[in-house]
Amino acid sequence: MPSLGADMDAGTITKWLVRPGDQVHRGDIVAVVQTDKSDIEVEIFEDGIVRDLAVPEGVRVSVGTVLAHVASATDAAARVAPVVAAAPVTPAVAITPVIAVASVAPSVATNEHRVESPLVRRLAQRRGVDLAAVTGTGAAGIVTRADVEAAAPSSSRATVATRRSSSPYARRLAQQLGVDLDDVIGSGPAGSILERDVRGATPGPVASAPSATTATPEERQRSMQRAIGALMARSKREVPHYYLDTAIDLSAASRWLERTNLERSVADRLVMAALLFCATARAVARVPEMNGFFVDGEFSPSIAVNLGVAISQRGGGLIAPAIHDAESLSPEEMMARVTDLVRRARSGVLRSSELSDSTITVTNLGDLGVDRVFGVIYPPQVALVGFGRVHERPWASQGLLGVRPCVVATLSGDHRVSDGMRGARFLGEIERLLREPERL
Amino acid sequence: MTKEQARELMRSVLRPIAPEADIDSVAEGETLQEALDLDSIDFLQFVAGLAESTRTEIPERDYASLSTVEGCIDYLSTPR
Numbered sequence: 294m295p296s297l298g299a300d301m302d303a304g305t306i307t308k309w310l311v312r313p314g315d316q317v318h319r320g321d322i323v324a325v326v327q328t329d330k331s332d333i334e335v336e337i338f339e340d341g342i343v344r345d346l347a348v349p350e351g352v353r354v355s356v357g358t359v360l361a362h363v364a365s366a367t368d369a370a371a372r373v374a375p376v377v378a379a380a381p382v383t384p385a386v387a388i389t390p391v392i393a394v395a396s397v398a399p400s401v402a403t404n405e406h407r408v409e410s411p412l413v414r415r416l417a418q419r420r421g422v423d424l425a426a427v428t429g430t431g432a433a434g435i436v437t438r439a440d441v442e443a444a445a446p447s448s449s450r451a452t453v454a455t456r457r458s459s460s461p462y463a464r465r466l467a468q469q470l471g472v473d474l475d476d477v478i479g480s481g482p483a484g485s486i487l488e489r490d491v492r493g494a495t496p497g498p499v500a501s502a503p504s505a506t507t508a509t510p511e512e513r514q515r516s517m518q519r520a521i522g523a524l525m526a527r528s529k530r531e532v533p534h535y536y537l538d539t540a541i542d543l544s545a546a547s548r549w550l551e552r553t554n555l556e557r558s559v560a561d562r563l564v565m566a567a568l569l570f571c572a573t574a575r576a577v578a579r580v581p582e583m584n585g586f587f588v589d590g591e592f593s594p595s596i597a598v599n600l601g602v603a604i605s606q607r608g609g610g611l612i613a614p615a616i617h618d619a620e621s622l623s624p625e626e627m628m629a630r631v632t633d634l635v636r637r638a639r640s641g642v643l644r645s646s647e648l649s650d651s652t653i654t655v656t657n658l659g660d661l662g663v664d665r666v667f668g669v670i671y672p673p674q675v676a677l678v679g680f681g682r683v684h685e686r687p688w689a690s691q692g693l694l695g696v697r698p699c700v701v702a703t704l705s706g707d708h709r710v711s712d713g714m715r716g717a718r719f720l721g722e723i724e725r726l727l728r729e730p731e732r733l
Numbered sequence: 734m735t736k737e738q739a740r741e742l743m744r745s746v747l748r749p750i751a752p753e754a755d756i757d758s759v760a761e762g763e764t765l766q767e768a769l770d771l772d773s774i775d776f777l778q779f780v781a782g783l784a785e786s787t788r789t790e791i792p793e794r795d796y797a798s799l800s801t802v803e804g805c806i807d808y809l810s811t812p813r
Contacts, residue, residue: 558784566773
């Protein structure tokens with residue numbers, strides 16, 4: 294069960310879209326998972342043949358539970374290949390547990406989305422491991438040291454423990470619960486397996502948790518609020534936030550929008566939010582300290598800008614799915630993507646990769662009438678940009694006082710990664726881009 | 734279009750955008766955006782829906798008259 298956002302701890306398979314024996318390809322949608330927030334299409338991250346489905350439809354399981362086993366493509370090919378001289382007695386079918394951890398999703402898209410720490414890259418080099426071939430199990434698909442160790446050729450691995458360490462209690466518990474430790478992803482230091490990992494991997498339904506399919510909207514709502522609360526508490530506990538704000542003159546952007554919309558029918562018109570998001574995505578591409586993940590005491594910048602857009606859900610709650618490669622989108626494309634995302638976030642289905650790999654989040658509470666937003670960073674991200682409402686204000690410029698449409702942009706930054714200087718540069722860049730909207 | 738037809742049209746256009754929104758609960762003078770929690774994208778879709786059902790172009794400068802229930806009903810029921 295993938296962690297579709299750091300605030301999710303369990304989910305229900307509402308529908309399997311594949312059956313044992315089906316051929317699957319990297320990026321295929323294999324199942325629909327219901328979480329407290331939304332229905333999500335889960336993508337697979339390897340090619341192969343589905344061997345079995347380990348969790349039936351309708352059962353709620355914890356994040357980390359093995360959902361299915363897939364025989365990898367190469368092994369499967371070898372198995373069906375015509376006569377291989379001296380075939381091994383037991384067909385060596387590598388069975389990869391499909392645990393699409395938060396992690397997995399980014400590697401689904403393209404390898405460019407993956408960010409490894411310099412430490413991990415060095416280790417991979419030393420051990421002769423090709424990072425592109427490693428499936429990351431760290432937050433948001435990052436390849437961790439443990440992944441590199443696990444992927445290292447056996448000779449070099451011999452010097453390292455062949456099996457990730459686990460506490461005696463975790464081992465005992467695993468035995469009691471009938472959990473195979475090989476199937477468990479450790480969340481402890483260096484991938485070691487902790488008690489909670491074992492409990493998380495317990496097959497079958499989570500004892501006390503109500504099945505999501507039978508949960509009332511109120512229960513879902515409460516459980517979602519709890520999950521958001523837990524994540525935000527962690528953010529406030531661990532992330533040393535700093536806050537900056539700047540008022541931006543939107544005269545040029547408003548004029549551009551008006552002119553552009555004049556020629557368009559209603560359905561093709563743009564809203565200011567599309568321009569604000571475009572400017573944010575392009576600006577962050579130039580200030581890399583704002584874009585990426587902070588994991589295991591280390592910041593890994595991301596090359597791609599996956600812009601998480603905070604969308605309020607009907608009846609309460611919040612979800613921040615990602616717009617991939619947002620820095621390359623024109624305002625029209627941005628508008629189309631945002632509209633599609635809002636529609637799917639509220640009524641339809643989101644994809645697993647959209648929910649787990651935002652590299653920075655933007656929130657636009659201006660429509661609700663507030664002037665500015667002091668946001669809480671969504672771990673493991675390191676920055677959040679907020680926009681307040683666009684309204685007319687007195688504005689002094691070149692010795693004259695005028696009335697102009699303005700917006701206050703705020704930045705919540707992570708002091709472990711950046712500082713006020715870089716934050717100011719980032720907001721300044723957003724302002725500069727919005728002054729020349731025709732170039733967005 | 735009669736006022737009752739206009740109200741019914743508003744309901745049917747809003748349904749896919751904000752399924753739980755009830756325009757009868759919106760107080761006089763209150764904006765739809767505030768009363769029904771519509772953001773700028775929802776509102777644009779609402780206007781697009783009205784334009785499509787009435788087969789008219791609704792210019793951006795008319796958005797303000799569409800932001801209350803009574804404004805919307807007047808706009809839709811006034812021949813233009």
